[in-house]
Amino acid sequence: MASEGHEQPDGVEVLETDRRDLTRTRVERSPRQPLDPGEVRLGIDHFALTSNNATYARLGDELGYWELFPALPPWGRVPAWGHLVATESRVAGIEVGDRFHGLVPMATEVTLSVGAAGGHGFTRVHRGAAAYRFYRRLSTDGLEEADLWRQTLLRPLFITSFVLDRDHARRHASTGVVLTSASSRTAIGTAYLLTGRGVPVTGLTSARHVATLRGLGCYTQVLSYDDLATDPTALRVRPGEQIVCDFAGSARIRAHLGAALGGSLAAWIRIGDLRESGDGAPDEGERFFAPDVIAAQARDLGPAAFDAELEQALDGITAWSGEWLAVDAVRDAGALGTAWRSALDGGIGPTGAVIATLGSLRRADDSRSSPD
Numbered sequence: 034m035a036s037e038g039h040e041q042p043d044g045v046e047v048l049e050t051d052r053r054d055l056t057r058t059r060v061e062r063s064p065r066q067p068l069d070p071g072e073v074r075l076g077i078d079h080f081a082l083t084s085n086n087a088t089y090a091r092l093g094d095e096l097g098y099w100e101l102f103p104a105l106p107p108w109g110r111v112p113a114w115g116h117l118v119a120t121e122s123r124v125a126g127i128e129v130g131d132r133f134h135g136l137v138p139m140a141t142e143v144t145l146s147v148g149a150a151g152g153h154g155f156t157r158v159h160r161g162a163a164a165y166r167f168y169r170r171l172s173t174d175g176l177e178e179a180d181l182w183r184q185t186l187l188r189p190l191f192i193t194s195f196v197l198d199r200d201h202a203r204r205h206a207s208t209g210v211v212l213t214s215a216s217s218r219t220a221i222g223t224a225y226l227l228t229g230r231g232v233p234v235t236g237l238t239s240a241r242h243v244a245t246l247r248g249l250g251c252y253t254q255v256l257s258y259d260d261l262a263t264d265p266t267a268l269r270v271r272p273g274e275q276i277v278c279d280f281a282g283s284a285r286i287r288a289h290l291g292a293a294l295g296g297s298l299a300a301w302i303r304i305g306d307l308r309e310s311g312d313g314a315p316d317e318g319e320r321f322f323a324p325d326v327i328a329a330q331a332r333d334l335g336p337a338a339f340d341a342e343l344e345q346a347l348d349g350i351t352a353w354s355g356e357w358l359a360v361d362a363v364r365d366a367g368a369l370g371t372a373w374r375s376a377l378d379g380g381i382g383p384t385g386a387v388i389a390t391l392g393s394l395r396r397a398d399d400s401r402s403s404p405d
């Protein structure tokens with residue numbers, strides 16, 4: 034199992050990012066503090082790194098991501114989705130060895146104040162969105178490390194794909210969809226679900242990702258941003274209304290796409306912010322915030338029915354992604370810093386992903402991956 038041999042360094046080690054220059058990182062070490070009643074200490078077995086984390090950092094001030102795991106300014110702790118193991122507990126209902134999935138700092142361990150704990154997991158005492166405060170209890174029986182990694186990586190991304198697809202089915206039936214940054218994992222999952230319902234889906238992506246995306250088979254049509262800029266008629270969408278799911282958040286792409294769609298543009302859903310600031314899309318369209326939509330859909334459908342539908346969709350996507358998604362392991366501070374900068378500049382390719390296990394972070398020689 035992944036947690037066997039889970040290392041317990043003497044203190045806590047965490048990767049911090051300079052909020053003024055996200056490419057700068059350092060490893061901060063601090064002594065372990067005794068637990069207060071209501072607190073649990075959890076070792077962080079592993080966490081996933083994608084551009085999603087880069088967006089958490091870019092929107093850290095706007096959407097409160099820096100507040101989830103506070104650090105001394107100018108440093109910030111970028112949240113990541115991870116797999117945790119309770120190592121010490123002063124919470125009724127959480128035993129040492131219990132496993133959870135939820136948001137973590139990029140660290141060796143984390144101490145959380147628990148509001149409520151039960152069979153499904155626990156809720157952290159925090160002001161953040163419900164989805165960011167909940168830690169889902171995991172049963173790891175029979176799961177190999179690769180399965181656990183895949184769950185950690187795919188679940189947080191594809192829950193967004195899942196609610197986007199449900200939202201589209203409810204509000205727009207079979208209206209065609211255009212996805213920007215079509216090579217992001219969340220876009221790929223969304224395309225997979227939409228195409229599975231027979232919805233025509235166009236993917237817009239960088240030229241270097243076109244062939245890979247065509248090979249995945251989840252898009253009806255794949256075009257590069259350059260193709261669209263040079264020839265707007267290359268966008269062969271069915272006449273009628275089109276919904277844009279905008280993962281790129283780029284004003285330039287938006288302008289080209291808006292011109293190509295003309296009167297066919299029915300709705301613009303702003304989901305991602307993958308491009309550097311300065312190229313951000315203007316504040317038009319509806320801002321999609323997954324935690325709110327997840328909460329609303331779970332409320333409407335009932336939590337049990339929502340979970341059952343989600344698990345079914347995840348099973349399908351997980352099996353399909355096994356055909357093309359290659360997971361890289363990162364085990365030390367230097368490699369994590371490099372992977373982080375790669376996530377920042379879009380360098381983690383569509384068919385790759387990074388899983389970090391920082392039990393070994395304390396053994397890294399150099400705590401600074403860029404000069405202070």
Ligand SMILES: NC(=O)c1ccc[n+]([C@@H]2O[C@H](COP(=O)([O-])OP(=O)(O)OC[C@H]3O[C@@H](n4cnc5c(N)ncnc54)[C@H](OP(=O)(O)O)[C@@H]3O)[C@@H](O)[C@H]2O)c1
Nearest residue numbers: 083084085088214215216217218219238239305306323379
């Ligand atoms: N609003 C919400 O509630 C919500 C929920 C979940 C995810 N999201 C957002 O959805 C987006 C996708 O997340 P993900 O984790 O699925 O991403 P991902 O798989 O890591 O995305 C990788 C892709 O993003 C594009 N990209 C990333 N950084 C770039 C850069 N600096 N310059 C140019 N292109 C870059 C490239 O796609 P192309 O070449 O195809 O452009 C790249 O292949 C993120 O912005 C994330 O925060 C939002």
